[in-house]
Amino acid sequence: xxxxxxxxxxxxxxxxxxxxxxxxxxxxxxxxxxxxxxxxxxxxxxxxxxxxxxxxxxxxxxxxxxxxxxxxxxxxxxxxxxxxxxxxxxxxxxxxxxxxxxxxxxxxxxxxxxxxxxxxxxxxxxxxxxxxxxxxxxxxxxxxxxxxxxxxxxxxxxxxxxxxxxxxxxxxxxxxxxxxxxxxxxxxxxxxxxxxxxxxxxxxxxxxxxxxxxxxxxxxxxxxxxxxxxxxxxxxxxxxxxxxxxxxxxxxxxxxxxxxxxxxxxxxxxxxxxxxxx
Amino acid sequence: xxxxxxxxxxxxxxxxxxxxxxxxxxxxxxxxxxxxxxxxxxxxxxxxxxxxxxxxxxxxxxxxxxxxxxxxxxxxxxxxxxxxxxxxxxxxxxxxxxxxxxxxxxxxxxxxxxxxxxxxxxxxxxxxxxxxxxxxxxxxxxxxxxxxxxxxxxxxxxxxxxxxxxxxxxxxxxxxxxxxxxxxxxxxxxxxxxxxxxxxxxxxxxxxxxxxxxxxxxxxxxxxxxxxxxxxxxxxxxxxxxxxxxxxxxxxxxxxxxxxxxxxxxxxxxxxxxxxxxxxxxxxxxxxxxxx
Numbered sequence: 001x002x003x004x005x006x007x008x009x010x011x012x013x014x015x016x017x018x019x020x021x022x023x024x025x026x027x028x029x030x031x032x033x034x035x036x037x038x039x040x041x042x043x044x045x046x047x048x049x050x051x052x053x054x055x056x057x058x059x060x061x062x063x064x065x066x067x068x069x070x071x072x073x074x075x076x077x078x079x080x081x082x083x084x085x086x087x088x089x090x091x092x093x094x095x096x097x098x099x100x101x102x103x104x105x106x107x108x109x110x111x112x113x114x115x116x117x118x119x120x121x122x123x124x125x126x127x128x129x130x131x132x133x134x135x136x137x138x139x140x141x142x143x144x145x146x147x148x149x150x151x152x153x154x155x156x157x158x159x160x161x162x163x164x165x166x167x168x169x170x171x172x173x174x175x176x177x178x179x180x181x182x183x184x185x186x187x188x189x190x191x192x193x194x195x196x197x198x199x200x201x202x203x204x205x206x207x208x209x210x211x212x213x214x215x216x217x218x219x220x221x222x223x224x225x226x227x228x229x230x231x232x233x234x235x236x237x238x239x240x241x242x243x244x245x246x247x248x249x250x251x252x253x254x255x256x257x258x259x260x261x262x263x264x265x266x267x268x269x270x271x272x273x274x275x276x277x278x
Numbered sequence: 279x280x281x282x283x284x285x286x287x288x289x290x291x292x293x294x295x296x297x298x299x300x301x302x303x304x305x306x307x308x309x310x311x312x313x314x315x316x317x318x319x320x321x322x323x324x325x326x327x328x329x330x331x332x333x334x335x336x337x338x339x340x341x342x343x344x345x346x347x348x349x350x351x352x353x354x355x356x357x358x359x360x361x362x363x364x365x366x367x368x369x370x371x372x373x374x375x376x377x378x379x380x381x382x383x384x385x386x387x388x389x390x391x392x393x394x395x396x397x398x399x400x401x402x403x404x405x406x407x408x409x410x411x412x413x414x415x416x417x418x419x420x421x422x423x424x425x426x427x428x429x430x431x432x433x434x435x436x437x438x439x440x441x442x443x444x445x446x447x448x449x450x451x452x453x454x455x456x457x458x459x460x461x462x463x464x465x466x467x468x469x470x471x472x473x474x475x476x477x478x479x480x481x482x483x484x485x486x487x488x489x490x491x492x493x494x495x496x497x498x499x500x501x502x503x504x505x506x507x508x509x510x511x512x513x514x515x516x517x518x519x520x521x522x523x524x525x526x527x528x529x530x531x532x533x534x535x536x537x538x539x540x541x542x543x544x545x546x547x548x549x550x551x552x553x554x555x556x557x558x559x560x561x562x563x564x565x566x567x568x569x570x
Binding site: 009012013015016019020022023024025026027029030033041042044045046048089090092093095096097100101102103105106108110111112113114115117118119120121122123124125126127128129130145148149152153156181182206209210212213217227228231242245246249252253256257260261264268271272 | 282285286288289290291292293295296297299300303304305306307308310311314366369370372374380382383384385386387389390391392393394395397398399401402406407408409412415443447448451452455456500503504506507510524525528529532533538541542545546548549552553555556559560563564
């Protein structure tokens with residue numbers, strides 16, 4: 001019996017180790033390259049652990065002639081703005097879908113789900129032309145507008161789930177006490193759903209922070225580029241500055257990892273809620 | 279009656295902002311894409327083709343290639359994300375020291391921005407600098423460094439491997455959440471009947487988790503089919519346009535060659551194909567919630 005117990009635990013740990021190796025190997029490659037000086041970057045055969053680790057790549061990424069800090073700011077601005085707009089819009093809509101009964105509700109909900117699933121490639125051409133004719137191309141606004149296309153449906157769907165998890169009786173009681181529907185929503189339900197709003201905001205920031213296709217298409221001038229496009233500065237036509245590129249990559253990952261750490265539980269709840277209800 | 283009317287009005291007031299945005303930014307452009315697909319459109323000229331444009335589209339040599347690539351890419355990624363997601367969920371559902379930390383770490387690939395993941399995998403696959411070739415040579419599996427991403431035979435599969443790595447944690451999360459709702463009594467009953475691990479998995483775990491499995495499979499299918507970054511960053515659809523999938527090819531046609539009409543035709547095809555799966559997904563979500 002004891003032997004079987006031991007074997008069970010050993011196999012578990014072996015598989016956990018294998019899983020971690022698979023998951024973390026690319027991260028190790030990224031961090032390792034970011035810490036290598038040029039002479040170590042190009043040695044053959046390559047090796048994982050830098051012999052003389054240095055932070056030079058990180059300094060260089062922020063150094064003179066590098067636009068990285070600017071891209072960081074651009075990304076932050078666009079992602080925050082998009083997240084804010086979506087939160088305001090989605091907070092109202094998701095409540096409507098979660099609580100109120102009106103004709104066409106299911107139909108509109110289907111539209112929300114549908115627009116969450118369909119390919120962005122299917123609308124990028126007309127969006128680009130619309131942005132061109134309205135002279136919005138190469139502005140932050142064009143990106144924020146572009147990001148609304150996929151983040152509004154996601155935001156509505158997420159928040160709706162959080163609203164559904166709050167007992168109806170609370171706002172009914174508030175309305176019996178003389179609150180209007182809107183007051184009940186704003187004063188009673190919204191404060192209760194705050195953790196859900198936080199998780200939704202984090203997720204929206206996360207998907208807009210890393211958006212690539214619209215950023216690549218709508219922004220033409222260097223000073224307005226966001227990070228996912230900006231890191232291609234380190235990719236030359238003939239050779240790639242891998243050290244700088246990987247240092248920049250680490251720096252782009254850090255904010256989303258931290259964000260994720262803080263809202264992990266609510267976020268996982270939000271992602272799986274629909275599926276787990278059974 | 280009056281009360282319901284008031285509820286209708288407030289219902290519409292609550293949802294109207296998001297509806298306006300969706301119609302303006304999603305459904306109107308979608309309609310325009312259909313419209314564009316009937317034209318021969320470039321930067322300089324616009325000519326109406328009507329349905330004859332579609333006759334040309336179905337003779338386009340790239341269509342079967344892009345469609346086949348898209349299916350290969352999506353199916354392999356979905357199947358392996360399922361296998362890996364399910365087995366890692368079962369593993370992380372066991373108890374061992376440091377489990378909370380390991381669960382957190384396993385999610386990281388999914389949290390990593392797609393462009394960065396593409397770059398890191400490009401480095402891993404690099405013929406000179408990449409560790410993959412080096413390790414494979416140490417193991418004696420290959421004798422010459424392979425050019426994974428520049429060989430038309432391996433390019434798409436190399437990206438597929440990266441995509442499996444990038445996306446499987448989502449499946450892990452879903453199945454891990456699902457495992458928590460499998461009724462424990464069923465396992466106890468199976469134990470009494472003397473069922474082994476595999477029998478229990480097949481006859482208790484899978485049936486109890488069926489709705490979650492179906493949802494996750496459909497979602498990963500749709501997301502993978504739409505996934506642009508990895509292929510674009512790692513191969514750019516190359517070499518020789520051999521690894522294009524729908525999103526990258528539409529992008530290429532539109533913004534590198536400015537053939538907006540043909541790009542729209544591919545986009546319409548892409549959209550209609552995915553619509554089938556999206557409707558399945560929507561049906562299962564509705565069924566699960568009973569009435570929405």
